[in-house]
Amino acid sequence: MANSLIKTLVNLKGNPRVCVFTEPLWGLSMNLCLPYASVYMLALGLRDAQVGFIATVYMLSQMVFAFMAGPIIDKMGRRLSTAIFDFTAFCIPCIIWWNASNFWFFFVAAIFNGVMKITQISWACLLVEDAVTEQIPHIYSMVTIFSQFCAFFAPISSILVSKLTLVPAVKILYINAFVLMTAKILTLYLLSTETRFGRIRMEETRGKSILHLSAGYRSVIKLIFKSRGTVFAMVILLLTGIVAMINSTFWQVIVSKKLLIPDPLLPLFPIIKSFLSMFFLLFIMPGISKRMSSDSGDRLKIPLLAGILCYIAGQTLLINVPVHGAATYILLCVSLVFDGFGFGALGALSESLIAINVNPAERARIMSLLHVMVTAAMAPFGWIGGILSEISKNLPFILNLILLTSGLLFTIFYYTAAKKTR
Numbered sequence: 338m339a340n341s342l343i344k345t346l347v348n349l350k351g352n353p354r355v356c357v358f359t360e361p362l363w364g365l366s367m368n369l370c371l372p373y374a375s376v377y378m379l380a381l382g383l384r385d386a387q388v389g390f391i392a393t394v395y396m397l398s399q400m401v402f403a404f405m406a407g408p409i410i411d412k413m414g415r416r417l418s419t420a421i422f423d424f425t426a427f428c429i430p431c432i433i434w435w436n437a438s439n440f441w442f443f444f445v446a447a448i449f450n451g452v453m454k455i456t457q458i459s460w461a462c463l464l465v466e467d468a469v470t471e472q473i474p475h476i477y478s479m480v481t482i483f484s485q486f487c488a489f490f491a492p493i494s495s496i497l498v499s500k501l502t503l504v505p506a507v508k509i510l511y512i513n514a515f516v517l518m519t520a521k522i523l524t525l526y527l528l529s530t531e532t533r534f535g536r537i538r539m540e541e542t543r544g545k546s547i548l549h550l551s552a553g554y555r556s557v558i559k560l561i562f563k564s565r566g567t568v569f570a571m572v573i574l575l576l577t578g579i580v581a582m583i584n585s586t587f588w589q590v591i592v593s594k595k596l597l598i599p600d601p602l603l604p605l606f607p608i609i610k611s612f613l614s615m616f617f618l619l620f621i622m623p624g625i626s627k628r629m630s631s632d633s634g635d636r637l638k639i640p641l642l643a644g645i646l647c648y649i650a651g652q653t654l655l656i657n658v659p660v661h662g663a664a665t666y667i668l669l670c671v672s673l674v675f676d677g678f679g680f681g682a683l684g685a686l687s688e689s690l691i692a693i694n695v696n697p698a699e700r701a702r703i704m705s706l707l708h709v710m711v712t713a714a715m716a717p718f719g720w721i722g723g724i725l726s727e728i729s730k731n732l733p734f735i736l737n738l739i740l741l742t743s744g745l746l747f748t749i750f751y752y753t754a755a756k757k758t759r
Contacts, residue, residue, distance in 0.1 A: 345475040353472070355528045356464040357479050362521035364484040366514035367427065369494050370434075370507065372603045375589045377507045383440055385590065389723015391443045392586045396716035398451020403712050406455040407557075407705030408547045410462065411538040418459035420526040423518070426453035431515040435508050454712065458704045465692050466532040466700065474689045481685055482615050491608055499601040534700060557702045567707075569751050570690035573641070575711045576744040577683040580648065580737050582715060583722045584676070587733040588655075595730040596658060596665055609670055613677025614684070637686060638752045644682025645745045651675030652738050656731040 349357060378388050410418045426449065433446040464480070465473055497506035531539070561567050592598045592606070654672035659665055695703045718736075725732035 345472050346479055349472075349476075351467050352463050352529050352532060353465070353468045353476055355525055356460065357476065357483065359521050359525045359528075360480050360483040361486065362517050362524075364486065365490060366431075366517035366521070368484065369490065370510045370514055371585060372491065372494065372589060373498070373503065373507045373510070373600075375586055376593050376600065376603070377434075377503065378443055379590070379594075380503050381437060381439065383443070385726040386720075386723040387440055388586065388590070389720050389726065391440075391447050392582060392719025392722070393716055394444060394719075395447040395451055396582070396712055396719055398448045399454040400451075400709055400712040400716060402452050403454040403458070403705055403708035405547065405705075406458045406708065407702035408542070409455060410459045410535075410705070411542045411702070412545075412547070414531050414539050415459045415463040415466070415535040416526060416529050416531050419456050419463055419529075420522050422452050422456040422459065423522045423525075426450055426456055427518045428515050428522070431511045431518065435511040435515070454708055458708060461688075461692065461704065462535065462700055463529060463532060466534045470693065473692050474685065477685050477688050477692070478619075481681065482619065486611070486615060489608055489611070491605060495601045495603075495605060498603075503600050557699060557706050560696055560699060561703060561706065564694060565751075565755070566690070566694040567703075570687065570694050571707050571711060572747060573683070573744065574687045574691060574707070575714055576740050576747075577687045578711060578715050579718050579740055581680070581684075582719060583733045583737050586719060587722055587726050587730075590726055591655070591730040591734070592669070596660055596669065598665075598669075606669060606673055609673040610677040610680060613674055614681035616677075616681075637690070638748065640682055641686055641748050642745065644679050644686065645741055645748065646679075647675045648679030648683065649738060649741045649745070651677075651679055652734045652741065656734050 346357070375388055378391065379385075383391075413421075430446040430450045433442055433449070437443055437446070464476060468476055494506070494510060497509060500506070501509070561571070589603055593600065593603065598606075651672045651674070654668055654675065658668045658672065691704065691707065695707075722733040722736065725736060
């Protein structure tokens with residue numbers, strides 16, 4: 338089943354090819370830092386609640402920039418927007434994180450980092466607008482595989498931390514991230530071209546202000562809520578985003594502070610999750626993509642339900658891992674097995690659902706507004722997670738279980754209603 342994925346990879350041309358093949362540079366830069374982001378903040382004197390609050394500031398910043406993203410991308414074009422706002426959202430924060438010494442450095446970096454909502458949308462447009470619709474699930478699978486493959490370089494982080502201790506090692510990783518992200522931005526800009534829809538929207542918005550274009554969101558809202566598929570995709574994207582945010586912020590905290598795993602070992606566990614996500618995307622996702630060409634209205638029902646159930650199993654195991662002994666490492670690895678499949682399924686499917694269901698002529702503004710609504714709903718959960726973590730390291734993941742169970746029920750309801758409508 339992986340043959341169709343490899344065939345798509347070989348046959349990619351133009352913007353999709355450049356976007357996919359430069360993605361490893363993102364993984365080799367930012368992914369090496371992520372396993373230490375939260376414990377780095379704690380090591381510099383922040384409390385759990387402050388770490389959670391930084392996550393909320395980051396989400397609020399994303400919400401503001403997501404609102405402006407559609408008009409900005411339409412006026413500037415997909416290609417230029419991606420270059421400028423990639424640098425603003427990742428390279429500038431890397432310098433701030435490298436020089437950080439207290440809460441306010443992370444506060445300011447979170448605001449800059451929130452600009453990534455603009456580049457997330459412009460990059461997605463650059464990735465899929467010139468692609469064949471049937472290729473989109475494969476393309477997102479390859480993007481995820483390339484970014485996850487970079488986790489196999491995590492031992493570099495582990496060696497640095499063991500040799501230099503946590504804070505000096507993470508500072509080096511942030512400098513590395515700055516250099517590689519700059520290289521990625523320049524390569525992508527020089528080798529890409531403006532998309533067909535991008536050129537159309539640049540011409541249509543010529544001479545119009547950002548405020549004038551933002552006023553047109555009323556019609557975009559109608560387009561969103563007229564489509565059941567778009568609304569469903571938005572809910573799945575929201576739940577996936579909240580769970581991923583809580584995991585990325587507090588997984589290191591529960592593993593380090595409750596389970597007492599040594600800091601040098603922290604990057605090694607995500608390798609398991611990354612490997613399993615890659616396995617899912619290489620050997621299972623191609624079969625899912627093949628089914629997407631059929632006429633069955635519930636073609637994604639089983640993959641989505643399976644992904645949610647795997648995530649539920651992984652989070653349940655995580656909060657029940659004992660603190661001492663070999664069982665700590667064994668059960669932690671088993672929890673990552675389920676998390677890896679859940680992450681692979683929901684990550685790829687939620688993005689594919691959005692890309693497939695939105696109106697291509699209004700892709701930038703629809704995705705912009707979708708991300709505003711999703712980010713606004715996600716924003717409080719970083720702060721809530723921080724408060725819960727100070728009470729008990731398990732509570733953020735119990736919250737995840739509640740959200741995932743809600744997603745499971747909503748998915749069943751959606752497909753049941755869709756079947757009755759047909």
